[in-house]
Amino acid sequence: MTTTAPRPTAKQRKIDAKLAAVRAEAAVTARRQRNRRIAGIVGLLVVVALVSYGLLSSRQQASAEERIAPDFTLPTTEGASVTLSDLRGGPVVLFFNEGAGCAACTVQMAEIEKEPGFEEAGITVLPIVMNTAEQILPDMQRYGATTPFLLDDGTVTDAYGVLGTGMHEGLPGHGFVLVDAEGVQRWQGEYPSMWLEPGKLLEEVTSRL
Structure with missing residues (x-):
């Protein structure tokens, strides 16, 4: 003899429907939380990767390769000109x-x-920039630099291999080249941090002369 389960009442059906809705909402919430956690982890990994890349790419780069320094003549912010040789x-x-x-x-x-x-x-x-006098003079006056800046169209910057070494593709970065008394390039250093303590620069160049 078989028995038939009692059919749920209308009230029970409403309760079951509410429970199903609650479970479905809980499942959606759980998925959202899981997705947010995953997105957070991915975001953290991206940040770590970018920071790591930034640290690696901002390291000082130096070269002691020697060669005859390319000669040049450039105009200055004072209207004169300077020839390296x-x-x-x-x-x-x-x-x-x-x-x-x-x-x-x-x-x-x-x-x-x-x-x-x-x-x-x-x-x-000798500071060398790819600017006109009108462009660089306001900055010189603002920050108290009095040494005449040499104005390059990119030719000299390119000849020394420093074009595009900074944050901007068409400009130099922040670097120094040492040319000795005989016109030989003794050292070149790039500083992506955009700063080298002057005393350290003096030590760097005098140690190579």
Whole structure:
């Protein structure tokens, strides 16, 4: 003899429907929370990857490869011109930088001017930018840099292999090139941090002369 289960009442059906709705909502909430956790983990991994890449790509790069430094003649912000070979007899540091709009670049030169060791060692520091005088002069006045800046159209920057070494493809980064008294390039250093303490720069170049 078989028995038939009692059919649920209308009230029971309503209760069952509510329970089903609650379970479905709970499942959706759980999926959303799980997706958010996954997205958070993925986001964290992306941040870690970007930070790691930034740290790796911002490391100082230096080269002691020697060669005859490419000669050049460039106009200055004072309306004169400077020829590298005319400075033979004393070491020269070329400071390639982003120029106008880069406060750190102009401040770097202003702080180098305050380090008496360069003059005492007979070292000439030449800042080189890919700007016009009208573009760079306001920054020089604002940040107190008085050394005439050399104005390049990109030819010299490219000849020294520093074009596109910074954050902007068509500009130099923040780097220095040491040319000795005989016109030989002794050292080149790139500083993506956009700063090198002038005393450290002086130590770097004098140790190679």
